[in-house]
Amino acid sequence: MSYSNNIIATSIITFLISAFFYIMPNLHTSPIGHNINKILKCSLNGYKQIAFVLTIIGTLSIIIGIAIRLIILERPTLGNMYEFSISFIALLNIDFILFFKKYNIGFLINILSIFFLTISIAYLNNGHNIQLTPALKNYWLSIHVTLAIISVSFFTIGAILSFLFLIYNNKQINKLLSSIPRNNIDILANKINCYIFPIWTLTIITGALWAENAWGTYWNWDPKETWSFITWIIYAIYLHGSIMVNWSSKRLATYSIIGFLTCLFNFFAINTIFSGLHSYAGI
Amino acid sequence: MKSLWNYLRSMKFAIILLFLLLLTNIPTIWIPQHSESSDKVFKFYIEHKTLANIFNKLQLFDIHSSIIFISIYILLIISLIGCLIPRTYTYINLIRNKSYKSISKINKNLYLYKNIEIPNDQIEQYENELKLKKYKLINNYGYKGILIREFGNLCFHYGLILTIILIFISNMYSYKGIFTLSTGSRFINVPLSYDNFQHGKLYNIKNIDNINFTLNKFNASYTKKIQKGTPLYYKAHITYKNKKKIITVNNPLKVNNTKIYLQSHGYGIQLNNNNNNINTLCIPLDNNLLSRCKFKISDNILGIASFYPTYKNYESIFPATNNPLLNTSFYKSRIPITNLNNINPMQLQQIKDNDKLNFMLRPGESINLENIGTIKFTKYFDYVSFKVSHDPTRAYLLLSIIMILIGISLSIFTPCYILHKEQHKSYTKYKIRYSKRTGL
Numbered sequence: 016m017s018y019s020n021n022i023i024a025t026s027i028i029t030f031l032i033s034a035f036f037y038i039m040p041n042l043h044t045s046p047i048g049h050n051i052n053k054i055l056k057c058s059l060n061g062y063k064q065i066a067f068v069l070t071i072i073g074t075l076s077i078i079i080g081i082a083i084r085l086i087i088l089e090r091p092t093l094g095n096m097y098e099f100s101i102s103f104i105a106l107l108n109i110d111f112i113l114f115f116k117k118y119n120i121g122f123l124i125n126i127l128s129i130f131f132l133t134i135s136i137a138y139l140n141n142g143h144n145i146q147l148t149p150a151l152k153n154y155w156l157s158i159h160v161t162l163a164i165i166s167v168s169f170f171t172i173g174a175i176l177s178f179l180f181l182i183y184n185n186k187q188i189n190k191l192l193s194s195i196p197r198n199n200i201d202i203l204a205n206k207i208n209c210y211i212f213p214i215w216t217l218t219i220i221t222g223a224l225w226a227e228n229a230w231g232t233y234w235n236w237d238p239k240e241t242w243s244f245i246t247w248i249i250y251a252i253y254l255h256g257s258i259m260v261n262w263s264s265k266r267l268a269t270y271s272i273i274g275f276l277t278c279l280f281n282f283f284a285i286n287t288i289f290s291g292l293h294s295y296a297g298i
Numbered sequence: 299m300k301s302l303w304n305y306l307r308s309m310k311f312a313i314i315l316l317f318l319l320l321l322t323n324i325p326t327i328w329i330p331q332h333s334e335s336s337d338k339v340f341k342f343y344i345e346h347k348t349l350a351n352i353f354n355k356l357q358l359f360d361i362h363s364s365i366i367f368i369s370i371y372i373l374l375i376i377s378l379i380g381c382l383i384p385r386t387y388t389y390i391n392l393i394r395n396k397s398y399k400s401i402s403k404i405n406k407n408l409y410l411y412k413n414i415e416i417p418n419d420q421i422e423q424y425e426n427e428l429k430l431k432k433y434k435l436i437n438n439y440g441y442k443g444i445l446i447r448e449f450g451n452l453c454f455h456y457g458l459i460l461t462i463i464l465i466f467i468s469n470m471y472s473y474k475g476i477f478t479l480s481t482g483s484r485f486i487n488v489p490l491s492y493d494n495f496q497h498g499k500l501y502n503i504k505n506i507d508n509i510n511f512t513l514n515k516f517n518a519s520y521t522k523k524i525q526k527g528t529p530l531y532y533k534a535h536i537t538y539k540n541k542k543k544i545i546t547v548n549n550p551l552k553v554n555n556t557k558i559y560l561q562s563h564g565y566g567i568q569l570n571n572n573n574n575n576i577n578t579l580c581i582p583l584d585n586n587l588l589s590r591c592k593f594k595i596s597d598n599i600l601g602i603a604s605f606y607p608t609y610k611n612y613e614s615i616f617p618a619t620n621n622p623l624l625n626t627s628f629y630k631s632r633i634p635i636t637n638l639n640n641i642n643p644m645q646l647q648q649i650k651d652n653d654k655l656n657f658m659l660r661p662g663e664s665i666n667l668e669n670i671g672t673i674k675f676t677k678y679f680d681y682v683s684f685k686v687s688h689d690p691t692r693a694y695l696l697l698s699i700i701m702i703l704i705g706i707s708l709s710i711f712t713p714c715y716i717l718h719k720e721q722h723k724s725y726t727k728y729k730i731r732y733s734k735r736t737g738l
Binding site for chain 1: 317361465695706710711
């Protein structure tokens, strides 16, 4: 088990170096950047490529870590906050590597990965989260949680793109970042959020079906359910705003970020502070 | 009047309603809900009395069944239906008349259309250009695409309405209950057998399903090393219709539309006082099943005991019965005891025996007390708490779920980038539908 955790911990360092290489082109003009550039002698694109390779290595190490955990525990590694968190980061990076590598989100993805992995290893992994309670020992666990991770990881990328869009459209910041290309990221964010909405719907529905199977009620308005519903409503508003009413990209970007924040709240606050039927899925 | 109706079914109003629905949900973070835990509400009453009274009047403890929430719901349904009916009408007309020209009536505000005529010798170049812009070139598929998409849209929203109606019907015609059963005893499905029985207003109790089964045995297994005491499985072995079956946590007993779920388990004890058997079910207090038992010995003598499944230093260290021990004390009441759950501590006086207040008993052991006589701890047993849920709408709800899923998938994933491509002798006419933002 400690092997698995150590391998995952090393990925934090990989992501840190990767994040550094991602911002190197931006530091290029500053004196520090200039000095580093003298030593490394890399082209601007070269830095990005190094960073991308490092991201791939970091992701692979998380995947190996999860695989080891899976083999040792002989159960789906989706049963508690720690496992959810590392699987989420693995999938977020896989999404980035496979679909969004040409967009300038590598740095933010790295920072987010470092943040999540540090919290997971420092606070969520207490060595006691090995055994699953009987209610979780079911095929619904794999289905429901996998869908949740898929949708949250894509919502995260949507929110990151929206965040970048808002920054690019801010005139003051824009002067600083004039060198960055912006290939219609608002359209891309919009597409992601719209395409993932059905998957989030499916997540909630599978959750309801599982709840009926385990507790005898589809919907009990426990905190987790309520917040999933809130997230669903926010993205429903987003969908109507983008397809039916033609809201401005700025407004949509704000909603995308709010939606992502509700996901975060649902993960951190609801699991730790508020108890409910889902509370055993906590730390 | 007409303008009001138009406002009700406008998209703007629907979005405002969705917002309100969202806002009404947010107070559930701070305010405890009855649906979740009545104990927390009770605690809140003790801590903030005046605030609790105000909250109670505003129905903030039952947000999800409050007037505000339900009225938003109803308005949302009205708005949805008001929006859907004209769209369905247009849609049916479109399919009947096959007048594809009027297809732009659907979502007319959202998309822009343009006609482009391209000479035939430049088609290839133009289509490549479109592909670069991620338009999908499918002959005449655009029309079908937009029809399928609209079908999905309608299907999804009708599915939502159906779900809400079904939830309403289910509340009317369903029943729910909780009962406890000690090992060896038999359950008969009548309202009297339940500890807690709630049924819908239109449910006829005479039609209650004829279910009866015997609980033969209860098995639980717990981890012994890491995370000591975490349950591995719970198994309730029952005999239903002369067949042996096992109910586990994710595997309820299904009879028609009724399901019986294993909810929790605890220990009960049997005592013997002067050849009278006293059975009582104990309430688990912690994860290691340290349990509190109350029992009545005579009209004015009662006992309160802690049952430790695995005793060590006044604590239970494991949920299974490895070292069972009962720590009892006895009280004399000045007024006759009618209800064990409602005892006035002011009326109680603890009984001493040789200056001893507490008596430790292992199964089979007995003590002699002056006024009470012999008390023998005969045995302990498992009891199981089951939850029964009867819902006649289950199959239909599955239908509505399928409608929602198919609807939303069709409406979002169906490609329809190009509307029409007409080949003429010297040129090809493209009619392109595009949205400023997404191309969706």
